Amino acid sequence: MIELKAVTKTFGSTTALDSISTTIPEGKIIGVLGPNGSGKSTLLKMLVGLNKPNYGTILIDGKKPSMDTKNFISYLPEIDYLYPWMTIQQAADFVKSFYEDWDENKYNELMKFLELQPSMVIKKISRGMRAKAKLLLSFSRNAKLILLDEPLSGIDVLTRDKIIETIIHDYRAGDQTILITTHEIREVEGILDEVIFIRQGQVALEGNVEELRCQRQASLVEIMKEVYSHETI
Numbered sequence: 001m002i003e004l005k006a007v008t009k010t011f012g013s014t015t016a017l018d019s020i021s022t023t024i025p026e027g028k029i030i031g032v033l034g035p036n037g038s039g040k041s042t043l044l045k046m047l048v049g050l051n052k053p054n055y056g057t058i059l060i061d062g063k064k065p066s067m068d069t070k071n072f073i074s075y076l077p078e079i080d081y082l083y084p085w086m087t088i089q090q091a092a093d094f095v096k097s098f099y100e101d102w103d104e105n106k107y108n109e110l111m112k113f114l115e116l117q118p119s120m121v122i123k124k125i126s127r128g129m130r131a132k133a134k135l136l137l138s139f140s141r142n143a144k145l146i147l148l149d150e151p152l153s154g155i156d157v158l159t160r161d162k163i164i165e166t167i168i169h170d171y172r173a174g175d176q177t178i179l180i181t182t183h184e185i186r187e188v189e190g191i192l193d194e195v196i197f198i199r200q201g202q203v204a205l206e207g208n209v210e211e212l213r214c215q216r217q218a219s220l221v222e223i224m225k226e227v228y229s230h231e232t233i
């Protein structure tokens with residue numbers, strides 16, 4: 001379980017997260033949604049320990065983000081973080097050297113499923129293939145908590161479908177927790193259990209997706225439009 005208590009993160013005069021308090025349940029797929037600049041990536045980076053809060057507390061299974069928690073978190077950053085000169089196999093060997101939960105069978109199976117080859121060189125493959133390679137590395141670990149920052153960004157619709165299929169295919173419900181930030185809400189609506197809408201660094205609305213849809217008789221996209229009715233999404 002992830003607990004945030006009055007978490008604030010500022011960058012100079014910009015407040016990225018403004019006293020956020022929330023509890024994120026275990027074993028579910030949670031969408032962290034919101035317009036550009038609302039604080040989604042900052043939230044994920046704080047969970048993985050890359051950003052430290054100025055105020056407030058973050059607890060993951062009762063522990064502050066640290067080396068201990070890093071061991072059970074698989075983080076897919078929004079940026080292209082893979083060394084361009086590496087092959088997919090070299091990138092995998094690199095990740096494998098840091099984490100004990102690397103699952104070679106899962107890696108081989110996912111490689112086939114995503115139609116990638118170990119010999120492919122990162123700088124020579126397309127953006128969509130790089131997105132799939134990032135996902136391959138994130139899901140080849142048996143991590144308890146998976147943080148996916150914009151895994152569908154700038155990817156064609158067929159590749160997006162494949163990425164979503166991978167998430168469904170490899171997700172162990174109840175056992176693993178996935179937090180996913182995305183602007184492709186229509187595409188992920190079907191896989192989300194819970195949602196947190198962020199607006200200007202604060203939680204604008206959160207809850208169980210099915211319950212929100214029933215209460216409001218609306219789809220997630222319609223709910224989002226309502227929440228951000230005065231903003232450009």
Ligand SMILES: Nc1ncnc2c1ncn2[C@@H]1O[C@H](COP(=O)(O)OP(=O)(O)OP(=O)(O)O)[C@@H](O)[C@H]1O
Nearest residue numbers: 011014015016034035036037038039040041042043
């Ligand atoms: N390292 C940084 N230095 C300065 N400002 C930053 C930094 N990281 C984030 N910010 C600012 O914090 C705010 C929140 O940024 P963040 O990247 O978390 O938003 P986001 O919701 O993920 O946006 P997007 O959907 O565009 O990826 C923005 O105003 C951004 O400019």
